[in-house]
Amino acid sequence: MARVISLLEDGAADGRSVIRDLWPHTGRALTVGLTGPPGVGKSTLSAALVTFLRATGETVGVLSVDPSSPFTKGALLGDRIRLSDHFLDPGVYIRSMGTRGHLGGLAEATFLAMRVLDAAGKDAVLIETVGVGQSEIEVASVVDVVVLVLQPGSGDAVQALKAGVMEIPDVICVNKRDHPDAHAMRAELTRALSLSLATSRPPVVETDARDGSGVEELWATIVRRRDALGADGLAERRRQSLARELRTVAIARAAARIGVMLDGDAVVGEALARLDARALDPLAAVEVLYRAAFGE
Amino acid sequence: MARVISLLEDGAADGRSVIRDLWPHTGRALTVGLTGPPGVGKSTLSAALVTFLRATGETVGVLSVDPSSPFTKGALLGDRIRLSDHFLDPGVYIRSMGTRGHLGGLAEATFLAMRVLDAAGKDAVLIETVGVGQSEIEVASVVDVVVLVLQPGSGDAVQALKAGVMEIPDVICVNKRDHPDAHAMRAELTRALSLSLATSRPPVVETDARDGSGVEELWATIVRRRDALGADGLAERRRQSLARELRTVAIARAAARIGVMLDGDAVVGEALARLDARALDPLAAVEVLYRAAFGE
Numbered sequence: 001m002a003r004v005i006s007l008l009e010d011g012a013a014d015g016r017s018v019i020r021d022l023w024p025h026t027g028r029a030l031t032v033g034l035t036g037p038p039g040v041g042k043s044t045l046s047a048a049l050v051t052f053l054r055a056t057g058e059t060v061g062v063l064s065v066d067p068s069s070p071f072t073k074g075a076l077l078g079d080r081i082r083l084s085d086h087f088l089d090p091g092v093y094i095r096s097m098g099t100r101g102h103l104g105g106l107a108e109a110t111f112l113a114m115r116v117l118d119a120a121g122k123d124a125v126l127i128e129t130v131g132v133g134q135s136e137i138e139v140a141s142v143v144d145v146v147v148l149v150l151q152p153g154s155g156d157a158v159q160a161l162k163a164g165v166m167e168i169p170d171v172i173c174v175n176k177r178d179h180p181d182a183h184a185m186r187a188e189l190t191r192a193l194s195l196s197l198a199t200s201r202p203p204v205v206e207t208d209a210r211d212g213s214g215v216e217e218l219w220a221t222i223v224r225r226r227d228a229l230g231a232d233g234l235a236e237r238r239r240q241s242l243a244r245e246l247r248t249v250a251i252a253r254a255a256a257r258i259g260v261m262l263d264g265d266a267v268v269g270e271a272l273a274r275l276d277a278r279a280l281d282p283l284a285a286v287e288v289l290y291r292a293a294f295g296e
Numbered sequence: 297m298a299r300v301i302s303l304l305e306d307g308a309a310d311g312r313s314v315i316r317d318l319w320p321h322t323g324r325a326l327t328v329g330l331t332g333p334p335g336v337g338k339s340t341l342s343a344a345l346v347t348f349l350r351a352t353g354e355t356v357g358v359l360s361v362d363p364s365s366p367f368t369k370g371a372l373l374g375d376r377i378r379l380s381d382h383f384l385d386p387g388v389y390i391r392s393m394g395t396r397g398h399l400g401g402l403a404e405a406t407f408l409a410m411r412v413l414d415a416a417g418k419d420a421v422l423i424e425t426v427g428v429g430q431s432e433i434e435v436a437s438v439v440d441v442v443v444l445v446l447q448p449g450s451g452d453a454v455q456a457l458k459a460g461v462m463e464i465p466d467v468i469c470v471n472k473r474d475h476p477d478a479h480a481m482r483a484e485l486t487r488a489l490s491l492s493l494a495t496s497r498p499p500v501v502e503t504d505a506r507d508g509s510g511v512e513e514l515w516a517t518i519v520r521r522r523d524a525l526g527a528d529g530l531a532e533r534r535r536q537s538l539a540r541e542l543r544t545v546a547i548a549r550a551a552a553r554i555g556v557m558l559d560g561d562a563v564v565g566e567a568l569a570r571l572d573a574r575a576l577d578p579l580a581a582v583e584v585l586y587r588a589a590f591g592e
């Protein structure tokens with residue numbers, strides 16, 4: 001799996017044919033996105049979910065696309081998150097995703113890695129991403145169930161939910177539930193959700209990932225959410241997810257192409273110089289750039 | 297001004313020729329981005345800055361691209377923000393930006409509106425955007441000085457600064473400084489900035505926008521920040537901003553093109569159906585979409 005995912009991160013032709021071959025064997029895994037601000041304990045929660053799932057006999061893959069994650073920072077063996085417990089367990093696969101210069105970027109590599117883990121027979125695939133903005137959540141939203149992880153003090157995220165700036169997730173997990181401000185947080189969140197314009201209110205589950213409390217309930221809530229969709233609902237959701245995935249990856253590729261032109265194309269460079277000298281206006285310069293990138 | 301900006305929002309050909317004509321007359325205004333999570337008081341702060349600037353005799357334009365802003369929600373005449381005080385003042389222009397279906401989207405319309413206000417002789421142009429993610433800040437970063445507005449309780453944003461997930465702004469403004477948690481917030485922010493890997497630490501100014509306290513100091517800090525760049529430094533910063541602007545607008549146009557193909561193109565629709573039936577893999581489907589959009 002590690003080798004295949006590396007091929008996909010590199011955008012290698014071998015990776016392409018692997019995806020073609022394994023695509024018909026995907027769709028069995030329950031895919032879950034864990035998103036939220038940095039520091040709320042998403043990595044610890046992933047580790048706690050892995051422990052819980054392994055105890056029930058399920059196999060699991062974890063993909064981290066969070067640059068602030070202890071996973072990504074290489075603290076895989078840190079005592080705190082205890083992922084070392086799972087290191088020799090063949091039923092667990094953990095990987096922090098990188099771009100490695102591939103055109104479609106992190107999003108594309110992550111979507112494909114998710115399929116590799118799915119086709120390899122993992123029962124659950126968790127994708128951990130950081131952020132409260134739309135773009136950060138995008139990667140985590142091409143999954144069966146999106147969990148927004150907050151902690152007491154996540155006032156900005158709660159405001160964003162309330163203001164309709166952030167999409168309502170499927171499940172909200174308030175981690176660090178023993179924090180002194182947890183009660184205030186819960187009240188604020190309930191108020192925000194009742195004020196938001198969304199039609200459905202997501203269930204709120206409280207956890208303390210460090211000792212695993214609430215993690216079983218969190219997983220049960222995730223599974224219930226998926227099951228509530230029914231077979232048709234899940235198929236429809238996955239159809240919509242696929243279209244969103246294509247959109248995200250195509251835009252990432254277009255953005256990479258635009259970046260290449262901006263950095264190195266002679267015609268674009270000349271336009272930038274003329275723009276700077278105020279001999280060319282920004283709209284005309286955009287058109288030069290767009291034409292250089294896409295030949296229209 | 298209102299009519300020209302509407303033309304630009306519509307992407308009308310007349311708007312294009314206006315931009316060509318006024319472009320040589322831009323570059324005089326001090327442009328400031330106010331960004332930050334919803335609910336921290338960015339609109340009230342904009343109003344307080346307008347009051348302060350008008351008292352010193354400067355003219356000012358305000359562009360709001362914040363869907364959660366009281367401006368954007370049409371509460372322009374709300375007592376709280378007192379923008380009504382400025383309504384008959386020809387030295388003030390206030391507008392909430394919309395996309396109105398234009399290809400380059402909100403970012404493009406906002407960048408161009410900024411130039412209209414600049415060329416029209418406004419001494420200062422403020423751009424208010426919501427968000428703590430990179431994409432939201434993008435619009436506000438094509439300015440001379442970026443101000444991140446926080447309030448006590450903005451724990452997520454402080455974590456994002458600390459984790460390096462959010463870019464370090466030029467100035468940080470802690471609004472609602474009389475809030476009981478303001479002291480804790482200040483300590484947390486100082487710790488976060490000292491831990492962050494950024495080489496330069498932005499000045500932190502405390503305000504209470506509702507009574508205008510600290511607003512004079514905030515503006516002085518913004519001006520100092522701009523002046524510290526020197527003429528060459530400012531010219532270089534604007535060069536980089538222009539390149540970033542072209543990139544943002546070209547990507548927005550490419551994304552719009554991809555969206556159109558995804559929604560209506562027959563070949564793409566067929567690819568989606570085959571994808572759904574697992575007869576086509578996602579990488580192959582992305583290539584169909586990309587080709588449909590850009591003809592490669």
